Amino acid sequence: MPLTVLSRSQLRTLLHSLSRDEVVDLQRNLAEALREYSSGSQDKGCSAAYQPQRTAITRHNGCTTLFMPASTGNTIGIKMISLQDGAVAGCAVERGAIEAQELEQALSRKRGSFRNSVASLSSDLSDLSVGSSQEDKEDQEDDDNSVSPSVTTGSSADSSTLLTGCVNQQNVTGSISTTHGAWPGAGTRDTSPRGSVTLLDGESLPFALINAHELTAFRTALASLMMFNKRKKVRTLLVFGAGTQAYWHIRLALVLRGEDIRRVYIVNRSFDRAAEVLRDIYSPENAEWRRDIKFSAMSSEFGEYGRILKEHVRKADAIFCCTPSTEPLFPAEFLTSREGRQKGRLICAIGSYKAHMTEIHPDILRDEVNVQPPHRHFHKHIHRSGVIVVDSLDAAVKEAGEIIQAGIKPNQVVELGELLMVRDATRQAETVDEEKSLREWSQRGNVIYKSVGLGLMDLVTGGDLVRLARERKLGTTVEDF
Structure with a gap:
C-alpha cells in the first residue's frame, strides 16, 4: 500500500497554504475527537480507554525517547520524539501525583x-x-x-519532583529522565519536540509518516x-x-x-x-x-x-x-x-x-x-x-x-x-x-x-493533514511500501 511521508518543510508548506475554512474544519474534527475522548464511551476509539499510557526509554548515551500511542477506532498511531537530555539509562512510565x-x-x-x-x-x-x-x-x-x-526561565530541573517509574510492573533503578523526552529541556530555544508520527490504517498497516516538530505546535494551537x-x-x-x-x-x-x-x-x-x-x-x-x-x-x-x-x-x-x-x-x-x-x-x-x-x-x-x-x-x-x-x-x-x-x-x-x-x-x-x-x-x-x-491530537490532525497533502500532491509517496 502507498505510504505518504511529510517532512518538516513539506508539512510547513501545507500548513501555510491552509485557508480559514480548512483550519476551521481541522479544528472541528479535533474538537469532536476530544469530545469522544471525554465521553468515555468504549464504543469510540477516541475514548480515554483507548489511549495507552506513554512510555519513555533513555539510552546509555543520554538520549531519551518518548512513545505516545493512540487510537481513533479506525486509525492507530504512535508518536515518537527524542531528546538528548543527559539522563541515566532506563525505562519509565510516569506515575500519578494524586491519590x-x-x-x-x-x-x-x-x-x-x-x-x-x-x-x-x-x-x-x-x-x-x-x-x-x-x-x-x-x-x-x-x-x-x-x-x-x-x-x-530557569535552566535547572528538580528531579526530586519525579517519582520512580516502571515498565511491565518492573521498577526502574537509578535516576530517570527529568523530561521523559516530552519536550526539550528548559532553556532550549524551542519547546516543540523533534521526532515522527506514524499512522496505521484499519488493518494496522502504515500509511503515513509525519515530522512531529511542526505537527505538535500546530495541533496544540488548534x-x-x-x-x-x-x-x-x-x-x-x-x-x-x-x-x-x-x-x-x-x-x-x-x-x-x-x-x-x-x-x-x-x-x-x-x-x-x-x-x-x-x-x-x-x-x-x-x-x-x-x-x-x-x-x-x-x-x-x-x-x-x-x-x-x-x-x-x-x-x-x-x-x-x-x-x-x-x-x-x-x-x-x-x-x-x-x-x-x-x-x-x-x-x-x-x-x-x-x-x-x-x-x-x-x-x-x-x-x-x-x-x-x-x-x-x-x-x-x-x-x-x-x-x-x-x-x-x-x-x-x-x-x-x-x-x-x-x-x-x-x-x-x-x-x-x-x-x-x-x-x-x-x-x-x-x-x-x-x-x-x-x-x-x-x-x-x-x-x-x-x-x-495527547497522542490522540497528533493522530486526528495528522490524518486530516495527510488527506489534504495527497489532494494537493504534497509530500513524498512510496507507492509499494
Missing part, C-alpha cells in the same frame, strides 16, 4: 456522568459580572507602537484556540515565547479572528529570537493574514521590563504561554488584585510539562477555583469560575506543574471535551439559565486552559 481513589472518582465522572458537574459549573457561573467599563477604557488607549529590547473562538473581545494578545508553538498560536489566532485583533505583544527571554519571529511574520507572503495588526516585542533585558510587562498583562484579552519555564512568567497580583480582576481573560498555558515547571503562578489558579458565595459589591470585576480547563484530566494531574503546585483537585478541573458535552446538554435543557451562564463565562469570564498534549 488513586480521588483520580478514579474524577475519571468515573468523565466517563459519562457529567450532568452533576454541569449543574455545579453553571451554579458557580450564575453570578458572573463583566467589567465592561474598564475594557472600553482600554480600547480607547493609544498603544505604544515601538519594538522594545523574554522572560528568563486546541488552545477552541476557547479563543468563543471570546467576545480579543483585541489584544500577549504571547510568551518565540518558538514554533508561539508562532502557530499567533498565526492561527490571526487566521481565525484577525478582523477583531488590533495588537500582539511578544515577550521572550532573547530579544533576537523574538525579532526573528517578527521578521517572519512581516515577510511579504504573510501580508494577507497579518493584516494591519501591530506587533511589538520585549525581553527581560529592557530597563522598564517590570512596568511594561504589567501593562501588557493587564491590557491582554488573551494570554498564550509557550515556554518551558520553571518560574511564573509574571507575578500573580497582576491578575488577582482588584485592578487585575476588572476584566475577563483567556489564559492558555502549553509550555510547561513537568511538576517542577510553571508558567502561570499557582496563586492565579488557586484564586480561580476559590469560589466565594454571592455578595454585594460596589466595583466591577469578574467572578471566579471555580474550574481549570485541561485537555486531559489524567495527564494534567500527573504532569502539569501549575495544577500540581496549586494543589488543584480533580473536581476543580474540567476537560475541554467535557465543555463540548456540556454545550450539547445545555442546548436541550428546559431552562436557558445553564446555557446563558456558560455562554457568558466562555465569552467574557476568566478561562484558564492548561494543555500537556
Whole structure:
C-alpha cells in the first residue's frame, strides 16, 4: 500500500497554504475527537480507554525517547520524539501525583456522568459580572507602537519532583529522565519536540509518516484556540515565547479572528529570537493574514521590563504561554488584585510539562477555583469560575506543574471535551439559565486552559493533514511500501 511521508518543510508548506475554512474544519474534527475522548464511551476509539499510557526509554548515551500511542477506532498511531537530555539509562512510565481513589472518582465522572458537574459549573457561573467599563477604557488607549529590547526561565530541573517509574510492573533503578523526552529541556530555544508520527490504517498497516516538530505546535494551537473562538473581545494578545508553538498560536489566532485583533505583544527571554519571529511574520507572503495588526516585542533585558510587562498583562484579552519555564512568567497580583480582576481573560498555558515547571503562578489558579458565595459589591470585576480547563484530566494531574503546585483537585478541573458535552446538554435543557451562564463565562469570564498534549491530537490532525497533502500532491509517496 502507498505510504505518504511529510517532512518538516513539506508539512510547513501545507500548513501555510491552509485557508480559514480548512483550519476551521481541522479544528472541528479535533474538537469532536476530544469530545469522544471525554465521553468515555468504549464504543469510540477516541475514548480515554483507548489511549495507552506513554512510555519513555533513555539510552546509555543520554538520549531519551518518548512513545505516545493512540487510537481513533479506525486509525492507530504512535508518536515518537527524542531528546538528548543527559539522563541515566532506563525505562519509565510516569506515575500519578494524586491519590488513586480521588483520580478514579474524577475519571468515573468523565466517563459519562457529567450532568452533576454541569449543574455545579453553571451554579458557580450564575453570578458572573463583566467589567465592561474598564475594557472600553482600554480600547480607547493609544498603544505604544515601538519594538522594545523574554522572560528568563530557569535552566535547572528538580528531579526530586519525579517519582520512580516502571515498565511491565518492573521498577526502574537509578535516576530517570527529568523530561521523559516530552519536550526539550528548559532553556532550549524551542519547546516543540523533534521526532515522527506514524499512522496505521484499519488493518494496522502504515500509511503515513509525519515530522512531529511542526505537527505538535500546530495541533496544540488548534486546541488552545477552541476557547479563543468563543471570546467576545480579543483585541489584544500577549504571547510568551518565540518558538514554533508561539508562532502557530499567533498565526492561527490571526487566521481565525484577525478582523477583531488590533495588537500582539511578544515577550521572550532573547530579544533576537523574538525579532526573528517578527521578521517572519512581516515577510511579504504573510501580508494577507497579518493584516494591519501591530506587533511589538520585549525581553527581560529592557530597563522598564517590570512596568511594561504589567501593562501588557493587564491590557491582554488573551494570554498564550509557550515556554518551558520553571518560574511564573509574571507575578500573580497582576491578575488577582482588584485592578487585575476588572476584566475577563483567556489564559492558555502549553509550555510547561513537568511538576517542577510553571508558567502561570499557582496563586492565579488557586484564586480561580476559590469560589466565594454571592455578595454585594460596589466595583466591577469578574467572578471566579471555580474550574481549570485541561485537555486531559489524567495527564494534567500527573504532569502539569501549575495544577500540581496549586494543589488543584480533580473536581476543580474540567476537560475541554467535557465543555463540548456540556454545550450539547445545555442546548436541550428546559431552562436557558445553564446555557446563558456558560455562554457568558466562555465569552467574557476568566478561562484558564492548561494543555500537556495527547497522542490522540497528533493522530486526528495528522490524518486530516495527510488527506489534504495527497489532494494537493504534497509530500513524498512510496507507492509499494
